[in-house]
Amino acid sequence: MDGMGDAVLVGKGPLDPDDVVAVARDDAPVALAPEAERAIEASARVIEALADDDTPHYGVSTGFGALATRHIPVDRRVALQHSLIRSHAAGSGPEVEREVVRALMLLRLATLATGRTGVRLSTARAYAGMLDAGITPVVHEYGSLGCSGDLAPLAHCALALTGEGLVTDALGERRPAAEALEAAGLAPIALREKEGLALINGTDGMLGQLLLAAADLRRLLRTADLTAAMSVEALLGTDAVFAADLQALRPHPGQAASASNLRSVLASSGIMASHRDPHACTRVQDAYSLRCAPQVHGAARDTLAHAESVASRELASAVDNPVVTVDGRVESNGNFHGAPVGYVLDFLAIAVADVASMSERRTDRMLDVARSHGLPPFLSHDAGVDSGYMIAQYTQAAVVSELKRLAAPASVDSIPSSAMQEDHVSMGWSAARKLRRAIDGLTRVLAIELLTAARALDLRAPLTPAPATAAVVTRLRESAPGPGPDRYLAPEIESAVALVASGAAIAAAESTTGPLA
Secondary structure (H helix, E strand, O other), rough: OOOOOOOEEEEEOOOOOOHHHHHHOOOEEEEHHHHHHHHHHHHHHHHHHHHOOOOOOOOOEEEOHHOOOOOOHHHHHHHHHHHHHHHHHEEEEOOOOHHHHHHHHHHHHHHHOOOOOOOHHHHHHHHHHHHHHOEEEEEEEEOOOOOOHHHHHHHHHHHOOOOOOOOOOOOOOEEEEHHHHHHHHHOOOOOOOOHHHHHHOOOOHHHHHHHHHHHHHHHHHHHHHHHHHHHHHHOOOHHHHHHHHHHHHOOOOHHHHHHHHHHHOOOOOOOOOOOOOOOOOOOOOHHHHHHOOOHHHHHHHHHHHHHHHHHHHHHHHOOOOOOEEOOOOEEOOOOOOOHHHHHHHHHHHHHHHHHHHHHHHHHHHOOOOOOOOOOHHHHHOEEEOOOOOOOHHHHHHHHHHHHHHHHOOOOOOOOOOOOOOEEOOOOOHHHHHHHHHHHHHHHHHHHHHHHHHHHHHHHHHOOOOOOHHHHHHHOOOOOOOOOOOOOOOOHHHHHHHHHHHHHHHHHHHHHOOOOOO
């Protein structure tokens, strides 16, 4: 955020990931920085100088893709840009989430602001105006191959800028773009040379979804530490394996952070204290799903850190083809290829699936009388009459199975397009869509572990849980009652999902531990 009220200032430099999330999810206003406006005007003058040039320039006086060798006469070049947008706005399938569209629009505006694309200042301002008015173009699930960038999703946004196509307005009502623009006091843009390409040649859709997923995954990995701690406590496990000196023997930073969280959450636990005496407890070591939580959660954290480093480089990029170079040349390039982003999107889906798989194993252990160390079968009130949380684990297992399928990488696939001109594509958009579904799945898996562990902790009474885990149970009990006869379970699962998704579960733990890593 900048000092201009709460506006996100879009300048020549990279956006902050938190600002992307603020615009996408919280409707933070945007403004173009003065230096960005000067850079935009300078590159627009370069394109204007080439408009009447007899020498072909890709995107200015030629067709696109496999039609790049087709020279376009001067009097047809405005039509060329509009034809490009109309033909590329070819998405199909369900409507993409509002936050995703707003993120990709902001990121496209950020590339325009670098002054490397050749658009006019009026076009960039109009794009910012659409964001500020809460006008969200209707973008569809299918259409992007991730090369040349996210063409179809961005084309639907550019189409709305010209007053065509469908949008949802600030009130969430779907309406024609021209109607929504007029109601917001905005005029449609008549595109000039190069502007059509500049509005659609980018990795903004996949990058926006990476940034949104990273924000969610940071919270979910802290939540995984929390639910793991609750399960260790509920299963009468040991926290000795989380000691800092043991963790330091394998110095992965994510592992250290996860173990630190586990120690903090389990501090001062009466349940843990009840079986610390080695003479009273004959168990030598816990199952892997308990003992190795820092190693798995830590690996996911380090994977996220790598993905965020890729995202930071992508945020600092000016992705377009062709580009206006600093010294005024207009050059074709391949920077639009989505491989760097696609790879890490796929990598994160693998980590998400593994964290969820470990969570499900801990949940199952609490429900199995042979492994739960004294808890009733399925944590039921009257086993046989009551099924307890038996089917909650089925739901969890179904989600984990889906996550394993979603972990199959999209970026290893490529389907040639544009008459073999675009003969290798990234499928980065598909990797991003998979990851969004995976993030939702992990949220649900951790919520069921939280719900299960909370009931198990209640059933350990009169032994008392740690202050942090007790605070989480208390917060959960505001919407999901404690142990008792079977109830309609789906609403209780959804209440736990809401606690995880909103960050309320973490906030409850942090009310006693302070900020978790």
